[in-house]
Amino acid sequence: MNALLFKITIGFYFIATVMYLVYLLKPRDLVGRLSHWLISSGFVLHLVFTAFRYHEAGYTPITNLHEALSFFALAIVGVFIAFERKYHIFILGSFVIPLALLLMAASSTFPSAVVPLNPALKSQWLLVHTTLAFISYATFAIAFGAGIMYLIQEHFLKSKRLGAMYHKLPSLDTLDEINYRSLTFGFPLLTFAIITGAIWAETAWGTYWSWDPKETWSLITWFVYAALIHGRLTTGWRGRKAAILAIIGFFILLFTFLGVNLLLKGLHSYI
Amino acid sequence: MNIVVVGLSHKTAAVEIREKVAFAPTQMEKPLREVVALPDITEAVIVSTCNRVEIYATTHDIAGGIARLKRFLADYHHLSLETLEPHLYNYHGEEAIRHVFRVAASLDSMVVGEPQILGQIKTSYGFAAEFKSSGIILNRFLHKAFSVAKRVRTETKIASSAVSVSFAAVELAKKIFGDLSDKTVMLIGAGEMCELAAKHFINNGVRGVMVTNRTFERAAKLAEEFGGKAVNFEDLFDQLHKADIILSSTGAPHFIITPKDVTEVIRRRKLKPMFFIDIAVPRDIDPKVNDVQNVYLYDMDDLQGVVATNLEQRGKEATKAEQIVNQEIGQFFKWLSSLEVTPTIVALRARFEEARQAELAKTLSNWKDLAPEQQKRLEALTAAIVNKLLHTPTTVLKQTGQGNRNDLYVDALRSLFDLNTGGPVPEDLGELEE
Structure with a gap:
């Protein structure tokens, strides 16, 4: 079934x-x-x-x-x-x-x-922590998609060769807004996911933070997106720069999600 | 009577030549009067825009008429015919009609589908009407051209799509900014194209307008017209960061905006995108400005490139427009040929003869006791009356040469006696607006 x-x-x-x-x-x-x-x-x-x-x-x-x-x-x-x-x-x-x-x-x-x-993981934190984490990942995936679309559309406008896709892609402004919205949703969710993860770690293993690769890379991902949001709000990292960072951020995120599990060993290695 | 066209356009002459033969719109009376005073030129309209100078005229003698018009263009502007001749084209008959219809419908424009040309021809025609250099044929001809242009505009998408430069600029702005309602346009310099583009942006809902010019008064006047704000030219770089869309068309011989300026401005704007449109020739804005992050620069060539791509995608529309022109040529040509004298005389005679026969038959059928001899006399009498009545009009119509207005008489006769054998029923001529 x-x-x-x-x-x-x-x-x-x-x-x-x-x-x-x-x-x-x-x-x-x-x-x-x-x-x-x-x-x-x-x-x-x-x-x-x-x-x-x-x-x-x-x-x-x-x-x-x-x-x-x-x-x-x-x-x-x-x-x-x-x-x-x-x-x-x-x-x-x-x-x-x-x-x-x-x-x-x-x-x-x-x-x-x-x-x-694993009995150590049997807890309601599993649902909360993972759901938060994955919804934040998903919004970053949207930012990634919008970022790629932005770069394509920007290329058309800068090179002045307006290909067939130019007419179909939305305006740069709309794509930039989608990028921004996904960050403002995704970033707090990621923050909560890391916090709930730490609380859960404390109940399961007795320590909030043990610097296993998953935790470290989550923190790196968090910093990348934090930098992007900060740059956006203060010095105006918008448009192209924001699109590129959203794409880079997503690759780091994918590594945090998959790479760490497949390549590095740690507490999270069974996911 | 023949319609002839003599002229030059952006397709045959560079701007240096075009500006030498242009006619000032304030002084159209003199050239118009001189053209119709030429031997065997009966009517004339002169169209003079920045992209073309053309004379539309009527004449009996096609070759002679064209030669005289060419000589007139050269002499009037103190040029030698040898230098001007290679740039001139001429059309007569059906080709002349096609040419003018295509010009009015903006199919012959540098930017096909741009709407300005129709207004320019209407203004030119206005002068000809004012100074009475146009007559029955050219009046009818130009009204027809206006209605053809109108048909092309409403029945094809050629004008409504991004085929004009201003339209292309607005479309690009929408792809950059999405919504324009919270955006500000800044005009640097006050060229005609610039104003036109600004109007287009205002129609598309931009919020603010700023105008700057080397002479502040001009800027203030334009700003008032647009309900915007005038800016001192010296303060340009203090104010530039407030503008999202910049239209530049100054007469400066060198770049007035450099990548360095724009890098500073964009930083001040926290990287909020800017769209520069450089309409000036020579250009006002260094093309390297396009490389600055979140800045988009389009000059006239770029915009025309965009327009060209759009046009390619609309080849169908152009074909449709040409079909409309072809249809209308047929109709107009029929009317024009109906103005020929001989068929009109034949038709007029037939009309009289028809009436005479009808009345004669009626009388004879009521008057049965009439002897054959008397019948014959009655017949002869009525025929003599008809001949007598038609004698003078026929001789007048058959006169040719200077100063005769056959076309006028022919047209009048055709309407008065309903001789619609050769020509179309007069239909909607198109209103002369603006």
Whole structure:
């Protein structure tokens, strides 16, 4: 049942991705709405799948890579739908939804068996900490997508060669605003995720901070985004600089999420 | 009667030549009177804009008329015909009609679809009407050209899309700033293009307008016109950071805004984007300004490049416009040929003959006891009356040469006697607005 739901979800995400890419070539409103409907349906199925999984395991399904990648994709799609409803920019999906599909595809390559949870982690903090972390990651993914769109659109405007995509991409101002909004949502969430993580660490391991690689890299990520927000508010790091930093920030974030688990050993290594 | 066109445009002559043959709009009476005084030139309209100088005229003698108009253009501006000739083009007949329709519809403009040309032709026609150098043919012809232009504008997207430079500038601004309603435009210098672009921005909802000029009075006057604020030219760099969109068209021979200036200004604005539009030739703004972060600089060539891309994507619209022009040429040409004398005389005779026969038949059918001999006499009598009545008009119409107004008579006869055999029913001529 679960495996089937997972596959159907991937199916929906796949078709939605194709439609969003079609939208990139043929920006008809109908294509946009169809894509939106597909991704929303996929999201509902994904949510049901995650709920089943939670019920089956008895804890938030985020303790192995299969689950974590799927959860990340779920968060991205959820946050994306919220942004799309707010800004009515279907084309954002052409840059963000493929990422969700990619994460789901990666998720499907890892074993999906439910493994018993390490007793040390059995706590309601698991739900709070991880949900906060993943929603913040997802908003940074939106900032990443908007950043790429910004750089493309800026390239058109600076080079004065207005390619076909120029007409379809939104204005620089809108893209910059999406970037800014995602930061102002994502950054407090990331902050809370780190704080709840520290509190949970204290209850589980008796120490708030033990400088394991995951913690260190989370802090680095936090500093990058803090710098970006600070620069934005004081010296006006907007436009191109903000877009580039949002992209760099997201790569660091991906390393914090995946690289640390795959390459470095630490307390978080089982995720 | 033939319509001929003699002139030059941005396609055949550089600006140095064009400005030498331009006519000042304040002194149109003299050239118009001189043109119609030329042998065998009956009507004339002179169109003079920064991109073209053209004379539209009517004549019986196509080759002679064209030669005289060319000589007039050279002599009037004290140029030798040898230097001017290579830049001149001429059209007659259907090609002349096509040319003027295309010009009015802005299909021959440097920036195809730009709306100014129609107004300029209307003004030129206004002068010709005022000084009575245009007559029945050119009146009809230009009104037709205006209605063709109007059709092209409403039935194709050629004018409504980013085919004019100001429109392209506004579109670009929207792609940079999104909403323009909280943005401020600054005009540096006060060229005509600059004003036009500023108006376009105001129509698209920009909030503030600032104007600066070397002569402050001019800036103050423009600022008042736009409901904006005048700025001293010396204070330009103190005020520049308040502007989001900058339109520059000063007559300065060198760059007045450098990358260094803009780097400082943009820092002062906390990197809020700026959009510079340099309409001046020679340019006012160093092209390297475009490399400053969050700054976008477009000069005239860039904007025209944008327009050209947009136009490419609208090849269909252009084809549609040409089709409209072709249709209208056919109609107008039919009317023009109907002004020929011989077919009119034939039609007039036929009309009289028709009436005579009808009345004769009626009389004879009521008057049955009439002898064949008497019938014949009656027949001869009516024929003689008709011939007598038609004699003078026919001879007058057949006179040719200086000062005759056949076209006028022909047109009048065709309307008075409803001789619509060759020509179209007079239809909407298009209002002469503005």
